[in-house]
């Protein structure tokens with residue numbers, strides 16, 4: 001049986017020391033790849049490029065897409081100047097992610113956008129971001145807990161128990177999640193609906209208002225929780241692959 005090919009977006013970073021000093025490294029967090037493998041999909045890392053024809057070729061050949069985390073989104077893309085607490089920017093990945101997300105939704109490719117992936121999806125459709133949660137939202141919740149990536153550090157209220165997220169994970173009402181972010185969604189783009197919020201009101205799970213395609217946006221990191229043995233989160237990735245396979249004629253492979 002042919003496996004579902006899941007495109008995984010990558011990131012780039014300039015190296016200032018070590019073996020690759022003065023080189024640019026392309027990377028993906030291993031848990032995103034591992035979650036797809038555990039869900040029995042075939043991960044295909046998509047290189048960072050602004051060559052639209054090349055990205056189109058990837059989009060033609062993938063069955064599903066995962067947009068992973070990375071740098072902060074360039075504030076000019078949502079009409080703001082850079083504020084003091086804004087983090088490191090890398091505009092090349094902004095254009096790359098926005099191109100992939102817009103095309104994936106247009107082509108109805110099943111898509112999960114994670115962390116910065118959800119933020120950049122919101123920007124791609126006209127939404128805005130908090131450049132720094134402590135500075136903008138004055139929250140007491142520990143959203144930036146990078147040392148505890150495999151631990152659930154704050155709660156979320158699920159506002160839509162019939163969402164794709166709740167249906168696939170079985171998680172409803174109140175859940176606990178990890179948190180490795182300092183930015184977040186401010187104004188939500190019109191095409192999305194809120195599925196889950198943290199106690200301070202920050203949007204942490206979104207889906208499309210139109211229910212005719214598979215799209216889930218998540219501010220926390222289900223791929224890390226999935227590989228740290230949280231079955232419910234692995235079921236999100238399994239569910240995407242099941243959704244893809246159900247729609248394909250598997251007997252022809």
Ligand SMILES: [Mn+2]
Pocket residue numbers: 142143154178179180181198204219220
């Ligand atoms: Mn959070």
